[in-house]
Amino acid sequence: MEGCCLPLRLRQSPDDCRAILLKANDPKTMMQSPADRMSLSSVALETTPAEPTCLLVIAHPRLDRSVVNARLAKTAGERPEIEIHDLYQAYPDYQIDVAAEQERLLRHKVIGVQFPLFWYSVPALLKEWFDLVWLHRFAYGGHAPRLAGKTLFCAASTGGDERSYCEGGRNGYSVEEFLRPLERTAALCQMRWAAPHLLHDAPRLREEPLEQAAQGYGRYLDNLMRETVI
Numbered sequence: 212m213e214g215c216c217l218p219l220r221l222r223q224s225p226d227d228c229r230a231i232l233l234k235a236n237d238p239k240t241m242m243q244s245p246a247d248r249m250s251l252s253s254v255a256l257e258t259t260p261a262e263p264t265c266l267l268v269i270a271h272p273r274l275d276r277s278v279v280n281a282r283l284a285k286t287a288g289e290r291p292e293i294e295i296h297d298l299y300q301a302y303p304d305y306q307i308d309v310a311a312e313q314e315r316l317l318r319h320k321v322i323g324v325q326f327p328l329f330w331y332s333v334p335a336l337l338k339e340w341f342d343l344v345w346l347h348r349f350a351y352g353g354h355a356p357r358l359a360g361k362t363l364f365c366a367a368s369t370g371g372d373e374r375s376y377c378e379g380g381r382n383g384y385s386v387e388e389f390l391r392p393l394e395r396t397a398a399l400c401q402m403r404w405a406a407p408h409l410l411h412d413a414p415r416l417r418e419e420p421l422e423q424a425a426q427g428y429g430r431y432l433d434n435l436m437r438e439t440v441i
Contacts, residue, residue, distance in 0.1 A: 263294040265321040265436065270298045270337035279368055279413040279421065280327060286425045287325070292436055294319065298336050305339060312344040317357060321439050322402075324393070325366040327413065331382070331389045341396065351400045359401035362439045365393055366428065368413040376411070386411075405435055 267287050271280045274297060288295045296315065302308075316322060326334050333341075345351070350358045367386060375381040386409050397404035408431045410416075410424055 262318060263292050264319060264439075265290075265293045265323060265432075266296060266315060266319040267293050267323045267325060268296045268298055268337070268340070270324060270326040270334045270340075272299050272334060272336070274299065279410065279416050279424070280325065282421055282425050283325060283366065283368075283410070283428050286429045287432060289429075290432060290436070293432065298340060302336065305336060307340060307343050309343050309346075312340065313346075313349055313357075316344070316361075319361070321362045321364070321435065322358075323364045323366065327368045327370075328386065328389065333393075345396070345400070356401055360403075362403045362405055362435075363393070363397040363400075364405035364407060364435060365390060366408040366410070366431075368410040370414055371411065373411040403439075405439070 267284075269280070269284050271277050274281055274284065284295060284297075287293050324333070324337060326337055329335075332338070345358075347353075348356075350356060367390065369376065369386060371382060376384065376386050378384065387407065390407055393407075394404050396402075408428060410428070416424055
């Protein structure tokens with residue numbers, strides 16, 4: 212039955228995989244003809260792929276004019292396990308559907324936010340999203356916060372170079388220090404905080420350096436998915 216392992220891993224949920232493999236190794240199944248046994252391998256190809264395990268919230272006010280964040284979003288969107296949610300496209304009037312957003316969070320094991328760093332913080336709509344959606348007794352507090360056990364990560368781009376983000380540099384602190392509120396949000400919600408992906412000097416990234424940055428982001432996402440989901 213080695214021939215069915217690849218489609219099972221790519222197309223099925225873990226529970227579906229276990230059920231099909233148990234059936235494949237059942238003594239009654241092993242007594243079937245090779246043709247009947249091989250038909251099991253087609254089950255994985257005929258069923259609907261599993262839901263994405265990662266929600267990536269993109270928060271860029273003008274993603275249509277972006278170069279760097281748009282390229283990074285494209286890289287993330289090429290991965291079937293990641294669902295892209297463009298926050299500014301969904302809510303141009305800032306009227307966030309809280310119930311829909313909470314349901315979206317619950318569907319995923321990994322939650323990421325991707326954004327350009329604005330005045331040492333997140334863009335306004337992303338802050339509003341956290342304020343309205345990540346509520347007490349949903350995201351934190353109570354006996355069983357709904358986001359506990361999930362993973363939170365961020366991918367942030369900056370306009371300045373890396374040397375400017377350090378003690379003694381123009382900005383005084385590292386980007387990690389400016390991201391402490393997100394890290395503490397994860398801790399309060401009993402979530403795992405993954406090391407952020409940082410991209411400096413974004414306005415000057417074009418052509419080959421931009422493609423290299425996109426590939427680096429892809430590797431970061433792939434590693435994160437392996438560490439978190441499997």
